Amino acid sequence: METALVVGYLASVCSVTSFLPQVWKILKTEDMAAISTRMYALTVTGFALWSVFGIMRGEWPIILTNSLCFCLSGVILTKKLRSRR
Amino acid sequence: METALVVGYLASVCSVTSFLPQVWKILKTEDMAAISTRMYALTVTGFALWSVFGIMRGEWPIILTNSLCFCLSGVILTKKLRSRR
Structure with a gap:
């Protein structure tokens, strides 16, 4: 595999791995008080x-990382918006 | 400018803008208790x-976003490692 792709996939693993515990914590505790809706909307838009x-x-490393993070952060944003109702 | 580049720079602005308030909060309050060293080390490695x-x-949108986020998260990680001493 091409060197840049290897670097890209390693970067992808780091990004997703560092993002998952936060997502997991929020989904498990359902505690979204600390989440800023406006900031998270920016995060979700950025991933999209x-x-x-x-x-x-x-570029597959970029597609895989960001579509996965988009889905996960999208779930959190949806839950946050629902909890405000 | 090419369409993909415009999308990339917009993505870049979203990512950096959503990351800055968190960084600012940590640097201002110097409260790093909630920061997981292991996870943040992954974040910094990912940006690098x-x-x-x-x-x-x-790809300039990728270079600009990640080198800026690398520096900012690097400062936080350094401060966190120092605070543990």
Whole structure:
């Protein structure tokens, strides 16, 4: 495999691994008090845009990382918005 | 400017903007109790690897976002490691 791709996939593993415990904690405790809706909306939008960027470039490390993080952060944002009702 | 680049820079702005308040809060309060050293080390490594990936691909949105986030998260990790002494 090409060196840049190896670096990309390693980066991908680090990003997803560092993001998962936070997601897991929020989903398990259902405690979303500390989550800023506005900031999280930006996070979700960022992941969505990076995914689009990755698709346009055909870069799989970017697509995989960001679509996965987009789904996870999307779940949290949805739960947060529902909890505010 | 090429469409993919526009998407990339928009993604970049979202990522950095959503990351800054967290960094600012930690640096201002100097309260790093909630920061997991192991997880943050992964975050910092991830940003470093993404920067290398961006440099190898010559993709400026990736380079700018991740090198900036690398520096900011690096400062937090350094402070956290020092506070544990």
